[in-house]
Amino acid sequence: MTEQELQQYLIKQYPKEDEGCEWKEFKNLKNDFCGHEKDDVISYVSALANMEGGHLVVGVEDKTLNIVGTNTYNYTIQQATLRLTNLCANLSSEGLNIEEFITIDTNKVVWVIHIPKHQPKLPVYAHNKAWQRIEDSLVELTLERLNAILEEISTTYDWSAEIIAEATLDDLDPKALQKAREEYKSVHPRMVYEVDAWDDMELLGRAGVAINGLLTRAAVLLLGKPTSIHLLTPCVATITWVLVDGQDEKKDYEHFTIPFLLTVDDALARIRNLNQRILPGGTLFPDIVKQYDDYSIREILHNAIAHQDYTMQERVTMVEAPDSITFSNGGYFLPGSVRNAIEQTSPQKYYRNHALCQGMVSFNMIDTIGRGIRKVFTEQQKRFFPMPDYQIDQAKKEVTVRIYGKLINEQYYRLLKANPDLSLYDCIALDMVQKHEKIEKDIAARLRKLHLVEGRYPKLFLSAYTARTVDDKELKTEYIRNKSFNDLHFKDMIVQYLHSFGGATRAELNALLQSKLSDVLTDEQKIRKIGNMLYALKKKGIIRLSEKKKWILVKV
Numbered sequence: 001m002t003e004q005e006l007q008q009y010l011i012k013q014y015p016k017e018d019e020g021c022e023w024k025e026f027k028n029l030k031n032d033f034c035g036h037e038k039d040d041v042i043s044y045v046s047a048l049a050n051m052e053g054g055h056l057v058v059g060v061e062d063k064t065l066n067i068v069g070t071n072t073y074n075y076t077i078q079q080a081t082l083r084l085t086n087l088c089a090n091l092s093s094e095g096l097n098i099e100e101f102i103t104i105d106t107n108k109v110v111w112v113i114h115i116p117k118h119q120p121k122l123p124v125y126a127h128n129k130a131w132q133r134i135e136d137s138l139v140e141l142t143l144e145r146l147n148a149i150l151e152e153i154s155t156t157y158d159w160s161a162e163i164i165a166e167a168t169l170d171d172l173d174p175k176a177l178q179k180a181r182e183e184y185k186s187v188h189p190r191m192v193y194e195v196d197a198w199d200d201m202e203l204l205g206r207a208g209v210a211i212n213g214l215l216t217r218a219a220v221l222l223l224g225k226p227t228s229i230h231l232l233t234p235c236v237a238t239i240t241w242v243l244v245d246g247q248d249e250k251k252d253y254e255h256f257t258i259p260f261l262l263t264v265d266d267a268l269a270r271i272r273n274l275n276q277r278i279l280p281g282g283t284l285f286p287d288i289v290k291q292y293d294d295y296s297i298r299e300i301l302h303n304a305i306a307h308q309d310y311t312m313q314e315r316v317t318m319v320e321a322p323d324s325i326t327f328s329n330g331g332y333f334l335p336g337s338v339r340n341a342i343e344q345t346s347p348q349k350y351y352r353n354h355a356l357c358q359g360m361v362s363f364n365m366i367d368t369i370g371r372g373i374r375k376v377f378t379e380q381q382k383r384f385f386p387m388p389d390y391q392i393d394q395a396k397k398e399v400t401v402r403i404y405g406k407l408i409n410e411q412y413y414r415l416l417k418a419n420p421d422l423s424l425y426d427c428i429a430l431d432m433v434q435k436h437e438k439i440e441k442d443i444a445a446r447l448r449k450l451h452l453v454e455g456r457y458p459k460l461f462l463s464a465y466t467a468r469t470v471d472d473k474e475l476k477t478e479y480i481r482n483k484s485f486n487d488l489h490f491k492d493m494i495v496q497y498l499h500s501f502g503g504a505t506r507a508e509l510n511a512l513l514q515s516k517l518s519d520v521l522t523d524e525q526k527i528r529k530i531g532n533m534l535y536a537l538k539k540k541g542i543i544r545l546s547e548k549k550k551w552i553l554v555k556v
Contacts, residue, residue, distance in 0.1 A: 022133070027070055042087045053095070072111075176261045275291075312331065327402075331397055
């Protein structure tokens, strides 16, 4: 086709931009294929896939469909298709194809990328974010759309429910079977006598890990003998505990395999849950608490086992550091966000490993009413400890949870203890402040109104409000250190220092002021602040930099 004919063809086939069609110039595919988020090919592919699928027309002028052409740099259609599936997590290759048009008169190249709809329950990600189109803008996937995708009815494959034809009761650990029976009775106390009358296969069938007298992979994961692990090949049914020191150097490690119903206790027993003695102020008697709440670390490990994507052939890991434990498992975080998980009050609507989860519920390892993650947060709140850190990498399909065993800032402990009526969300926001993370303006305003934070937004620090209610000299001293002095005071110090010693290098001035600046600032922020003060004094003509690279006073 000529350029004019191609333009008419595209206008007829793709007459308007909407949730299913985009026109983009993208003149240089080498840079525009995977460039800035919200403004490259893969972002638009994610956005179209997260609706009903559609078409991305590349090499045309927006709004007019005038042919401008795109430079593919000998990028073949096969290479581009493969790269799309690599860069866009969850993008199906079925239905994904690229049409190439080259005008015979002007030799301009236009690509039409045909994008399939996302697979059930699986949003498509680009740059580790899921996108959608709202009117003329590309935005991150809204909560409503995310929930709509996650709640879709599908025939999603349940790896854990697959029957292992050659597996028999002889492949299961007798101690695990006995514990399973005891735990089943504790979950169903009204059925104690009835359960005692069941044989092992009926118990497993009632627990959801056996089907018609045949064992599933879930049964072997939870109850299988270590020698039966070959039945799960190529799955890596392993929990790995690693001990590291303060410099992240590995000091010890151990692997734990099936039966998980028993070995989770062995794995958790390796964690050194030491006593912490905390002096909260206003008393000579310390608070003595364990580093870790037993429920929380057990819940997190059980969740990692339940929601692990066993097709990825990865281990569940626990990395114990002096002040925290980090748990990791492979797979998407199905609630979408931690906030969704915390706010969830009803049972999860979709489980990756439904049979495994059903068995873990039956054997008293997890519950199904959606409170597990929220309870981990509330237990940390009750202990006045830092909140867990969730790192959710949907593109790499990895969920990492870090739970703290030591205080980050004792003032956080004091504020929570002095304000027992704070909501969980207020505590989470205060935790973000102590970790120097940015919080929303309206949340900051609320915390400021409650006298919980101070400082200029967004660089907030925890308030010393408890100093007004508790006679604590140490706390008041810390408050004054955090408040620091104003810039005028420090500028006067610089001038007096230069007057007394005739001059000073930048390193000498840094040494003079760094320890006196607010503890809220990082070392890098302190250095930058000193530099700003020097620049301000220089601009006013008070100081200058000599040929020997020393700051000196300007002689008047």
